[in-house]
Amino acid sequence: MPSKSFKDLKVSDLGEKRLIKRLLERSQKSQPTSLFLEKFLDENSVKSTKDDAALIDLGENYLVATSDLLMQSAHFPDEMTPFQMGKKVVTVNVSDIAAMGADTICIIVSMGLPKDMSLSNFDEMIEGILESCKQYDMVLIGGDTNESADLTLCGTCIGMVKKENVLMKGGARSSDVVAVTGKLGLAAAGFELLFCDESEESKLEGLDHGFMSLALEHALQPEARLKEGILLGKTGVVTSATDITDGLLSEIGEIIDASPENIGITFYEEQVPIPHEVHEIGNILGKNPLEMALTYGEDFELLLTVQKDKFDDLNHLKNVVDLHEIGFVDSSGIIKMIDKDGKTNVVTPKGYEHLK
Template sequence: MKNRDLKVSDLGEKKLIERIAKKSKNFDFNHKKGLNSYIGDDAALIDFSNTSINEKYYLVATSDLLIQKHHFPIQMSYFQMGWKSVTVNVSDIAAMGAIPTGILISLAIPQNLSLKSFDEIINGILEACNYYKIPLIGGDTNQADQIIISGTALGKVEHKNSKMKYGFKNGDKIAVTGQLGLAALGFEILKEKNQEIIKMLTEKHLENKENISNIINLSIEKALNPSAKLNEGINLSEIASSSTDITDGLASELYELFDADKSFNKNSNLGIRVYEDKISKEPLFKEMNILSKILNKDIFELIFHIGEDFELLFTFNDKIEDIDKLLKKVNFFIIGEINNSNRVEIEYSNGKVEKLSSKGYEHFSNVS
């Protein structure tokens, strides 16, 4: 029987694990120092005695679970599923300012999944591991009615550079590492009913047709092939006062920072203000807004409520020493600042200030 006709049930769990181990040997990350185990072991042994990890470092650990019907759009390939399962974990490592040291991936799959599809998932996992230079050090396999991928990533970070969701002070700037809303727009574009609408209505915007086409491609790429801001997180660890990754929408992540500060200091009256004007000045906003209107969507709803951008949201003091030199290493946009309002709020273009809903951007102003 040819490989493309085989099902995962034809091999069984042990042979599938052997298959993963064999494939991983071809990647550079598999030969990283300090790994005293192989993928088939019951657990991973990471030897810190011969590495730079010592009493100055934290071991960082994070875990994310992805379920096919909730986290993988039907247009997403098996390779992209594997890639995303690594990216979501590395994104959490990046938000802590850490360097990844290893990842465990557990995979539950339907019995009738083709071996070709299984291999594509594994190839996506391995290519992502290679891209982020994070060794695949173990995991588990099991049977399920749909594809479920659980990742647990490990990393290291110096105590002085570790980043939490709290730690900001009054006057700190709030910034993001990239364009917000692209992934959410991509998910909308991918909906079948929207394909013809876009094709037909973009003709009305001929002067921006090339730019709009580029945004369509960028949005779909962002939705199907997310990328963790690992290098940005490492560079920002030197200057950021707090940090988190944007996976659930900007509003949700702003409240994550706000709530973390309150948990850390119950007497804190610190608040957060973001500006409609600053967000709408991001480079791709104009074309994104045109596309959103074509799809009968509000661009701010996509930015504040949908998420999946995997950009970093961080705070920093713009008056600290060497700030200009450090920030040249990272592309970012300032969207607000920390104040003493004791709430999360937004200032509209007309100067009106309102509390921002944690569930999303509820009171929208017109954006031309």
């Protein structure tokens, strides 16, 4: 923390993750979560955790609830259509539900709309929301509209999961296998294409059109790994999980922090699944493909740890889940990357963070 007096500290001095931590610490201090649900149920808990979503104990099941706030100025590139904005607010929320191994029930979307937004753009945005609802088998159950200079979409998604299938961040143990559900870096490559300036645009002339549209699609119209999260939760061998919205390194840090044990994670540079499209775009734009895969985020894949002796049991999912083993859990307390030359590098969980 910078050496400022408390009085002078701004929220930007802490950054998003530490603000949420501060919020949860304060709420845990003031709130006795035990006994809480007595007014409805014999069981007693609402879990306010470091997880992607909160859990409400319904007996046999957990109700899972999560909320994400997106603002045009911060989250929507100029090239994103209203349809894609609508899809995105659903996707980011469903991704949190997926990371808990839960299935979706419904979503509420509250909107702050610029006064001069055209009605046809509004309709298109609603179509995006509804198409994603259909895709993830849930219903839009309401919303609230307000006026806002900056287009603002706040989604709250509710899901459910049998207690024995829930996936949480805090269960990784030494020797577990570390894996991800798909290729990394495509969204980052897409954003680099979107944000490149005129001098760079000429470099793109030779770029394969298929590569370009694949990367742009990952950046502008990402999909959540809902089906995968549900299937993985049901296997009973996944010890922890989270979604990779803030970059692989950042999420590896979260898995380490959430464990009650002193664990670390070691991964192999060569096993990080970086598709050749990311290498190609990185090379053209002078960006490091590895960095795009590790720190940019927005890939919406799941990161998980699996009992070592049960990892092969997941083979039966291989037609549905594109699982890539990238490393293992150890007791080092830190993150290490073994590079192409076999050299071990200590890395920090520096991912994409808002408010920084």
